[in-house]
Amino acid sequence: MEQNSFFKGIKDGLPICFGYLSISFAFGIFAIGNGLTLIQAVLMSMTNLTSAGQLAAVPIICSGGALAELAVSQIVINLRYALMSVSLSQKLGKSVKMRDRFWMAYANTDEIFAVASSQESVGKKYFFGLMLTPFLGWTLGTLLGAGAGNVLPEIVVSSLGIAIYGMFIAIVMPKVKRERPTALCVGLAIVLSVMFYYIPCLKTIPSGFTIIICAVVSSATFAYFAPINVCGEDEENV
Amino acid sequence: MYNYFVYLALMAGVTYLIRMLPLVLVKEKIKNKFILSFLYYIPYSVLSVMTFPAVFYSTGNVVSASVGTVVALILAFFNKSLVTVAGLSALSVFVVELLTKIM
Numbered sequence: 001m002e003q004n005s006f007f008k009g010i011k012d013g014l015p016i017c018f019g020y021l022s023i024s025f026a027f028g029i030f031a032i033g034n035g036l037t038l039i040q041a042v043l044m045s046m047t048n049l050t051s052a053g054q055l056a057a058v059p060i061i062c063s064g065g066a067l068a069e070l071a072v073s074q075i076v077i078n079l080r081y082a083l084m085s086v087s088l089s090q091k092l093g094k095s096v097k098m099r100d101r102f103w104m105a106y107a108n109t110d111e112i113f114a115v116a117s118s119q120e121s122v123g124k125k126y127f128f129g130l131m132l133t134p135f136l137g138w139t140l141g142t143l144l145g146a147g148a149g150n151v152l153p154e155i156v157v158s159s160l161g162i163a164i165y166g167m168f169i170a171i172v173m174p175k176v177k178r179e180r181p182t183a184l185c186v187g188l189a190i191v192l193s194v195m196f197y198y199i200p201c202l203k204t205i206p207s208g209f210t211i212i213i214c215a216v217v218s219s220a221t222f223a224y225f226a227p228i229n230v231c232g233e234d235e236e237n238v
Numbered sequence: 239m240y241n242y243f244v245y246l247a248l249m250a251g252v253t254y255l256i257r258m259l260p261l262v263l264v265k266e267k268i269k270n271k272f273i274l275s276f277l278y279y280i281p282y283s284v285l286s287v288m289t290f291p292a293v294f295y296s297t298g299n300v301v302s303a304s305v306g307t308v309v310a311l312i313l314a315f316f317n318k319s320l321v322t323v324a325g326l327s328a329l330s331v332f333v334v335e336l337l338t339k340i341m
Contacts, residue, residue: 019321026328040242047250052288061245070245074252077288080281081253085260086268098262105258155339158298159306159332165293166310166324168285173314175282182282189283190290197291215283223275 002093002121009129016111016130017137023051024138026163028145030055033157034062038146045142049109049135053077055164060208073208076215084113093121100124107131110171181226189218297331301338306331 024045031041036058048054053074060070085108089101096104104127112131116122149157176183192214196202205213268274297303310327318326 022321023324026324036242040246044246044249047246048253050253052285053249053253056288057245057249061242061249064240067240067244067248071248071252074249075256076280077284078253078256079277080284081257082260083268083274083277085257086264089261089264101261102258105261106254108257108261155298155332155335158302158335159328161296161298162293162303162306162310162331163324163328165289165296166306166327167320168289169293169307169310169327170314170318170320170323172282172285172289173311174317177315182279185279186282186286189286193287194291211284211287214287215280218283218287219276219279222279223272227271227275228278 002095002123003119003126004093004095004123006125006129009126009131010133011129012115013112013130013133016115017133019111020134020137021141021144023164023167024141025145025148026160027051027054028142028147029149029152029157029160030145030164031058031142032146032149034058036062036146038143041146042139042143046135046139049107049138050078050081051164051167056208056211060206063206065206065208069206069208073211076212080110081108081113084108084110088113088116088122091117091119091122093123095123095125096127097124104131107135109134181222181228184226185218185222188221189214192218298335299338302331302334305334 027045028038028041031044031054032038036044044054044057048057056073056077057070059065060073085105088108092101092104104124107127107130112134116127116130119126145160172186176186193210196205196210196214202210268277293307294300294303297306306327309330310323313323313326
């Protein structure tokens with residue numbers, strides 16, 4: 001049965017919206033702290049809708065990094081969206097025309113994908129409702145964070161600095177807990193990352209390339225030695 | 239150094255293409271095991287690389303950041319929601335920094 005109710009989409013999207021408000025608020029503060037203007041930060045959120053990608057992009061842009069560094073790091077960091085899109089494309093219902101895929105792709109974030117995937121078949125009106133409030137939350141949160149950064153006491157700004165990382169930890173930990181290969185892959189990634197952070201000749205490599213190298217090396221190693229089982233369906237039922 | 243909008247256009251374009259191309263082009267499932275496995279591990283390795291060791295420098299000082307990190311790890315271990323983990327770890331950082339100010 002194709003889920004095609006706009007209002008059900010709105011309803012399912014609201015929890016995502018609230019989560020996005022808090023994370024994007026922290027991102028807004030982070031962006032300003034690195035030297036972006038409020039408009040620059042908000043525009044970035046509006047056009048990208050990705051927390052990890054945006055977090056990585058800010059230091060690259062603010063330090064005047066090479067375009068290649070930005071492009072390749074964004075590809076690697078956001079690569080999981082390619083898999084999600086493949087997965088989502090299997091689930092699109094009859095109401096979704098080819099031209100709809102072009103705007104739906106824009107909003108295929110982790111959380112929106114997870115909720116959409118839990119439906120048997122995704123309709124275009126449902127998806128539109130689903131993406132609407134998270135988009136607003138992500139944009140508004142960035143606006144508020146970027147604006148509030150100057151007004152909030154230093155200690156509050158400092159505490160929020162950890163929020164996005166807390167979210168990353170919350171995403172990774174459940175898998176690490178349950179799956180040995182993933183835990184080891186993460187372990188290797190962290191070891192490499194720490195090496196690139198502290199070892200003298202390695203630490204000169206810009207952040208974007210560091211992320212690429214460490215993530216690709218650890219993922220490829222484990223993809224080779226510990227391939228996952230069959231259908232590639234790794235998301236749990238939401 | 240490039241104009242901000244050059245960076246932004248490139249970044250937004252890349253992010254969009256990654257999401258759009260597979261959704262529009264791929265009709266069948268990917269079957270290659272290595273590619274599937276690689277794509278499976280990538281989000282976790284990327285997020286881990288971005289988090290460590292940077293998280294320890296994400297707040298006012300390493301001590302409060304360490305406390306916040308440990309809190310996040312514990313809460314995440316018990317499968318708390320994204321917002322709970324993020325919010326409570328931020329709160330613990332706040333408390334630690336407040337305490338170091340007072341003492």
